Amino acid sequence: xxxxxxxxxxxxxxxxxxxxxxxxxxxxxxxxxxxxxxxxxxxxxxxxxxxxxxxxxxxxxxxxxxxxxxxxxxxxxxxxxxxxxxxxxxxxxxxxxxxxxxxxxxxxxxxxxxxxxxxxxxxxxxxxxxxxxxxxxxxxxxxxxxxxxxxxxxxxxxxxxxxxxxxxxxxxxxxxxxxxxxxxxxxxxxxxxxxxxxxxxxxxxxxxxxxxxxxxxxxxxxxxxxxxxxxxxxxxxxxxxxxxxxxxxxxxxxxxxxxxxxxxxxxxxxxxxxxxxxxxxxxxxxxxxxxxxxxxxxxxxxxxxxxxxxxxxxxxxxxxxxxxxxxxxxxxxxxxxxxxxxxxxxxxxxxxxxxxxxxxxxxxxxxxxxxxxxxxxxxxxxxxxxxxxxxxxxxxxxxxxxxxxxxxxxxxxxxxxxxxxxxxxxx
Numbered sequence: 001x002x003x004x005x006x007x008x009x010x011x012x013x014x015x016x017x018x019x020x021x022x023x024x025x026x027x028x029x030x031x032x033x034x035x036x037x038x039x040x041x042x043x044x045x046x047x048x049x050x051x052x053x054x055x056x057x058x059x060x061x062x063x064x065x066x067x068x069x070x071x072x073x074x075x076x077x078x079x080x081x082x083x084x085x086x087x088x089x090x091x092x093x094x095x096x097x098x099x100x101x102x103x104x105x106x107x108x109x110x111x112x113x114x115x116x117x118x119x120x121x122x123x124x125x126x127x128x129x130x131x132x133x134x135x136x137x138x139x140x141x142x143x144x145x146x147x148x149x150x151x152x153x154x155x156x157x158x159x160x161x162x163x164x165x166x167x168x169x170x171x172x173x174x175x176x177x178x179x180x181x182x183x184x185x186x187x188x189x190x191x192x193x194x195x196x197x198x199x200x201x202x203x204x205x206x207x208x209x210x211x212x213x214x215x216x217x218x219x220x221x222x223x224x225x226x227x228x229x230x231x232x233x234x235x236x237x238x239x240x241x242x243x244x245x246x247x248x249x250x251x252x253x254x255x256x257x258x259x260x261x262x263x264x265x266x267x268x269x270x271x272x273x274x275x276x277x278x279x280x281x282x283x284x285x286x287x288x289x290x291x292x293x294x295x296x297x298x299x300x301x302x303x304x305x306x307x308x309x310x311x312x313x314x315x316x317x318x319x320x321x322x323x324x325x326x327x328x329x330x331x332x333x334x335x336x337x338x339x340x341x342x343x344x345x346x347x348x349x350x351x352x353x354x355x356x357x358x359x360x361x362x363x364x365x366x367x368x369x370x371x372x373x374x375x376x377x378x379x380x381x382x383x384x385x386x387x388x389x390x391x392x393x394x395x396x397x398x399x400x401x402x403x404x405x406x407x408x409x410x411x412x413x414x415x416x417x418x419x420x421x422x423x424x425x426x427x
Contacts, residue, residue, distance in 0.1 A: 009145035009286045012138040017195055021130075021137075022149055024187040029157030031184030034164065034177040035098060039116055042174045046107045059113045061374060063121040065367050071125030072363020075132050076356055080198040083129045088192055090122035092185045099178035128362030133198050135350045135358070140419070143347035144285040151339055152279025155272040200356060219357050225292065226352055226361065228414035229345045230368050232404055236299045236341065237372030240306045240334075240400040242393040243268070244377040245313075249389050253316035254324045263324060270328045274335020281336075282343065291344045292417030296408050298341035303400030305334035310394025342369075351419065 013019045043052050075083055097115055101108070138146045168177060220227050250256040250264035288294050312327035346365070353361045376396075384392040408415050 009142070009283045010149070011286075012142045012146035012149060015137050017191075018134070018137045018146060020191040020194060021188075022153065024191040025150070025153050027184045027187040029153055030160060030164065031095075031181035033157045033160070034168070035095060035119075035181045038169065038174050038177040039098075039112065041169060042102065043109055043112060045174075046112075047109050052109055055113055056116060059117045060120045061370065063117045064124045064370050067121040067124035068128065068363045068366040068370070069360070070363070072128040072132075072360035072366075074125060075129040075359025075362070076200055078200075080129050080133050080200065080359070081192065081195045084126065084133070084192040084195065085189070087122045087126035087129065088185065088189045091119065091126065092182060092189065094119040094122060095178060095182040095185060099175050099182055102173070102175035102178055124363075124366060127366050128359050131346065131350065131362040131365070132358040133195070136198060140347075140351050142286065143350055144288070144291075144343050145282070147343040147346045147350075148279050148282035148285055148339065151342055152276055152282070155275035155279065155335070155339065159269050159272045159276065200359070219353075219361070220364070223352060224411055224413050225417050226349060228292075228407065228411045229295065229348055230364070231407055232295060232299050232414075233341070233345060233368055234372050235403045235407065236302050236338070236400055237369075238375050238379060239396045239403065240303050241373045241376035242306060242309065242380055242389075242396060243271075243373065244381045245384055245389045245393055248384065249313050249327075249393075253313050253389065254320050254327075266324075266328055267331065270331035271335035271338070274332035274337075275339040276335075277332065278336030278339035282340070285340065285343055288344070289418045291348055291419050292414045295341050295344045295348075296404060296415055298337045298344070299404045300401050301337040302334045302341065303397045303404065305330045305337060305397070306400065307394045307397030309334070310390050310392070310397060313393060314390030316390075347419075348417065 013022065040056050043056065071087075094115060098112075098119075101111060101115070106112075134146055134150075135143060220230075246267040247264060250267055254263040256263040309327050309330040312323045312330060316323040316327075349361055349365055350358065380392050380396065383395070387395070
């Protein structure tokens with residue numbers, strides 16, 4: 001009984017619509033990760049320049065921010081099933097165009113970057129819409145379990161996709177990776193086509209504009225719980241995400257080769273691996289009513305784990321192999337804590353927000369989730385250049401703990417937040 005209560009809560013899968021979406025995502029996420037790896041790899045193969053590869057950050061982030069916000073506004077006006085069908089078709093077409101340009105040997109980096117931007121725009125509309133429909137499918141009580149199941153699949157793909165891509169690129173070439181991604185997206189299309197109509201409760205007629213986006217941002221001013229959920233995530237990611245340090249840490253601290261190597265791969269896989277483990281052992285999340293306190297505890301654990309990672313890097317010269325194991329363990333613990341935090345924060349956002357603004361707030365959520373780690377890359381890289389990787393990582397972890405405690409004291413409403421159940425399920 002104790003083991004059954006510990007493993008992932010699969011009750012959301014009893015809903016046929018959620019089950020089809022979730023099952024399709026298992027297939028689709030691997031294909032998506034193949035493209036995530038193939039695009040920068042093809043750019044580097046075509047240009048031999050890391051500077052061009054770095055442009056994927058700009059070409060990917062800008063549409064993600066713009067269409068993440070505007071896509072959320074669209075999801076609060078139009079039938080969400082229709083939006084999911086349209087954006088999934090858009091993803092299929094763009095993935096097919098990736099395949100076509102690779103098969104034709106175009107070798108045009110600007111065409112590739114522009115196509116990547118279009119794909120990210122469709123993704124930015126699709127994701128907040130997809131998140132906004134979950135409460136209708138499973139109900140408020142099962143939201144933490146449903147979000148944990150979704151995040152487990154995403155993190156598993158983040159581990160498996162790059163490994164599969166790395167093995168397949170030398171054998172099959174880029175075009176086959178893009179083709180696999182295109183074909184796997186039809187599984188998601190089949191799932192969204194079979195959804196029932198999902199009109200927005202209290203939707204305002206008309207095509208949304210910038211005013212609708214601003215209204216969504218304005219809605220947050222009267223929602224301290226939601227504001228805090230964004231703030232603590234920004235704190236955790238900006239100050240506590242050390243991934244920009246992994247190449248230097250792997251080479252300088254753990255004697256890996258400059259071009260990557262085992263230590264490099266393990267460092268990048270550790271946080272997603274921790275999230276997958278946390279997802280598998282997430283049966284407890286559905287029994288937690290004090291979700292605000294749970295988020296605070298999870299982020300403090302994340303901060304302590306990142307501080308521990310920094311300490312392990314700092315003492316790497318004592319015993320590199322032992323410290324690598326400890327560093328990886330800290331990252332795994334951090335990944336599990338981040339999964340719990342994300343599951344609760346997503347559930348709070350889906351529960352507190354009314355259906356009429358759910359899409360816009362999910363769009364803001366996507367922007368925060370995507371933007372925080374990118375800011376962290378810049379901040380950690382600059383800090384490490386001054387104080388070293390160990391101090392940058394450990395200091396960032398400590399700052400996460402301190403700032404999270406301060407924010408919790410400043411906004412006690414967030415810590416006191418307990419889940420309120422409202423039944424609204426689509427059968």
